[in-house]
Amino acid sequence: MEKEQAAKLLDKAALICVSKHSGQRDKVGEAYFQHPMRVAMRCATAEQKMVALLHDVIEDCGVTAEDLLAEGFPQEVVDGILSVTKRPGESYEEFVERAKQNPLGRVVKLHDLEDNLNALRLDHFDADMAARYNKYLAARRSLQF
Template structure:
């Protein structure tokens, strides 16, 4: 099974019962982020970008052990906000990882799109 397919399957399982801000299945958000980035590794990170925050038992170590390797695991970790972490410190940390940066940009763009769809504020 390819790394891309594994990432998609994990994201589908983790987000199966979740909804995005618009009420759509959460996996659609992941797919839109995947579609907005270019490389295979960026697409893998895009599928996994919310698995640590929204999934049960996922962390950098588990991603590495699941065969994604340290580069992808580090990028996903960079995109995972820690408990009590200031939002802007989190964004700076995500932006400091060259693999995570384009995925974070795509994630933010989709989050803004969702907020506009439901008439919510786009300001954090």
């Protein structure tokens, strides 16, 4: 992908991320869009960053793969987003294994888990968070290269 096209699509991905997650809060009360932004900052390539910025919009915001293709995102990027979108009825382990099969999805899911595991930003660490933390650690081990 050309640098100029990548820059335009990154801008578009950031705008979609912020607008679609507008008003959403994470488990500690922060604006949710900050999570995909942090994940994107960990990524190396423009395509990884696009997937990171948009990794929750299909699952959480009613956006479709067709919407993203219509916005001009390449099939490779949309496939990466789909690989990190949990399907109804899919176990978490199946989901992680599927993400692992896509080169973009694997990198983005790994960075997503790293951000989710950042316990330094958590005010409290209850039993539910401990269980989630252990689930994310196991998934991260599975995804590592």
